[in-house]
Amino acid sequence: MLWPGVIRHYKEFLPVTGKTPIITLKEGNTPLIQAEKLSNYLDGTVNLYLKYEGLNPTGSFKDRGMTVAISKALEEGCKAVICASTGNTSASAAAYAAQAGMKCVVLIPQGAIALGKLAQALIHGAQVLAVKGNFDQALTLVREITEKYPITLVNSLNPNRIEGQKTAAFEICDHLEVPDFQAMPVGNAGNITAYWKGYQEYFHKGKIRNLPKMLGFQASGAAPIVEEKIIENPETMATAIRIGNPASWRKAEATRDESGGLIDKVTDEEILEAYKLLAEFEGVFVEPASAASLAGVIKLQKTQFFRRAASGRVPTVVCILTGHGLKDPDRAIQTVKEPKLVSARVEAVIEEIGMSNKDKR
């Protein structure tokens, strides 16, 4: 039962050979949690599962791709990796580079990012440089540098990232079955592309007999694919999907169309509601972007989408929860109420709990 990480477990599907040095923090094999209470909340119209990707080593799904990207970089003799990132990518790159004994450089736009978002990259020893410019300029620099210098790009433009990320689709098939629908947040749109690649590869290998319909959800203030235009100033509290011009835009559209699915948008209010439901109903704490998947499913359910789609049985829906709630503690703190003060007497506490003397054992 010892899980060896995604490369060793799925090596026949990945661009590795016996000579590839494997850099792993034992990412993958994340929980698939049956969400009975949420299924009931959705009037029993779906059989809902949660794929809890926040339990990857650095707290997000990025680790699946980073194990491949860093292992391949090491195989190619690379001594340093670089990315422009404000959050989960830099955390993952820094951790895997540390494990590989490689230098990791992270470029961020000046002044735009709170130190808390960078704490992981910094603690793992990455060299974080704040560039006098915006995020696009940082990304342009990263591309130029990696073209000219022997430093490997580990932004999502690196195709090994997608290769690793597709293993999550394999796990869902191995652990459960092919779901009827898969729901997930869409930001840069690399991950929906990766899952679809995974399902297709399993299908072509004969490991599964059908394919899921892919449901992607963008935040309303950052929904370029839904609105079919670049969003110059994307806005959403779901920072991990605050992207106005997705790198994998066309591939995400192809995924949507080939699978017979859809890409829709959900408001920050809907995301926050789903964020609370996951924590209070199922005990699963996610970063806000992750909750877009459930928010989308709730939105569709209200339109009878799943009832119409059902063919004699309740459809299975897997929601991808991309990151752990501990990634964004400020959001949690803003969401909750201060504890109430009570005197240190049994009766006072019992009254607050809503019990009284008559409830005694």
Added chain:
Amino acid sequence: MLWPGVIRHYKEFLPVTGKTPIITLKEGNTPLIQAEKLSNYLDGTVNLYLKYEGLNPTGSFKDRGMTVAISKALEEGCKAVICASTGNTSASAAAYAAQAGMKCVVLIPQGAIALGKLAQALIHGAQVLAVKGNFDQALTLVREITEKYPITLVNSLNPNRIEGQKTAAFEICDHLEVPDFQAMPVGNAGNITAYWKGYQEYFHKGKIRNLPKMLGFQASGAAPIVEEKIIENPETMATAIRIGNPASWRKAEATRDESGGLIDKVTDEEILEAYKLLAEFEGVFVEPASAASLAGVIKLQKTQFFRRAASGRVPTVVCILTGHGLKDPDRAIQTVKEPKLVSARVEAVIEEIGMSNKDKR
């Protein structure tokens, strides 16, 4: 390969029957990471492994015990659980109670705890009450309430917690072998007791042929077992082990003596150094208390402890890393340096990285 959580996987060793409703977030089966660079750092005197318990669902080892405690509470018809806790216990209790559809009450001492430490309990819907008193008074209240009212105590006094926690020892044996030494932080001392119970049960069942020596480490400012006296005002930045009068004090001493191990103390400086080494050398981010295990191993290595203990081969040491670094983001932020500002030019970035024109591809 679908992991069903610790109760289903280890049910023959746990106080459950076919009738026990199983409340799980798929805790357990956490990574065991071979730490080659740290082994080298320790002059090759040990073969070091890291058991990354921070990858349990709520980010700490507490989930292993909580799945058992909450499942048993539900089986017994209990509608509510209560604990006095300032951190990991309350997060875990709240998450599992949410999954079970039970009420969870958390008592905290007034004014002593930052909201960030309570964010998880609150987001999972626990009723958190600040008691006008100190932690001991909160704990006394919890005990009185659970004696008089039909509410289940889920502090570590609940024996089902220890039962669940022992499964981590099973996993180490199943995944690797019996280590020669196991190193871990010691606070309330329940966990060292739980691991020892696990190893002993496997030994008596004939699943393993020898037992590890148990090495426990307290923080210097909170080392009652080492100093053989209650510490009235324990002080350490490793908050998860800031305990002056451990509940399982005698059992921890028995574990130490029966296993032929030791319980020692490490300074906050040593803990912080180990905390950074784990992140920078192995890509593993832990909460400070977790680093006490590695700090202790480093301290012992300096005294030639492992060389003396070696009998013809390099001994295997497993360090238990009890919680994820994301549990204590403030500590990480205090530890790291602000990113350096650079102009948005390739040459400027390349110079900062320590490269120049001659390094071009």
